[in-house]
Amino acid sequence: MKFIKNITTLEELKKAYKKLALKLHPDCGGSNEEMAQLNNEYDELFQQFKHIHKNKDGEYYEKETQEAPEEWKAIISQLLTLKMEHVLIEVIGSFLWVSGETREYKEELKAIGMKWSRKKQSWYLSPKGYKRYGKKEYQMDEIRGMYGSQRVKGNPNKMIEA
Known part of the structure; x- marks a missing residue:
């Protein structure tokens, strides 16, 4: 593997892909060849790690996922082509x-399949088949602490983090 290294779960793979796509996507200054190679690595690793996850306590578990690798790549690509300024994009766990x-990107975010969380004042995309258990509400910082959030600085004129 040339680009993606040291991952153990599907969530880590998604974070790594998002971070690398910000660097290698043709709309962000990368090349088509590098992006194609990244996509191939992602597809291969997705098959290896698609059922391996980590819970909020850091324990590994296996759970079958209905997601296909193409879905995540398409979503990230669509977000990158929007070139949103003053927007924070994060992968937290599998969300x-x-x-x-x-506000100005509302229709595009809906078209991607994202949903609005009024309480968190953020858009989110959950994994296919996700069902919420429990009634406890968590703040974003609590969720980041439980599942981890990778942040990557983008263009200084933009606020893009992963």
Whole structure:
């Protein structure tokens, strides 16, 4: 593997892909060849790690996922082509969160399949088949602490983090 290294779960793979896509996507200054190679690595690793997850306590478990690798790549590509300024994009656990000044991108985010969380004032995309258990509400910082959040600085004129 040339780009993606040291991952143990599907969630880590998604975070790594998002971070690398921000660097290698043709719309972000990368090349088509590098992006194609990244996509191939992601597809291969997705098959290896698609059922391996980590819970909020850091314990590994296996759970079958209905997700296909193409779905995540398409979503990340669509978000990158929007070139949103003053927006935070995060992968937290197996969720994708978009916050900040998102009002002008509302229709595009809906088209991608994201949902609005009024309480968190953010857009989110949950994994296929996700069902919420329990009634406890967590703040975003609590969720980040439980599942981890990778942040990557983007263009200084933009607020894009992963």
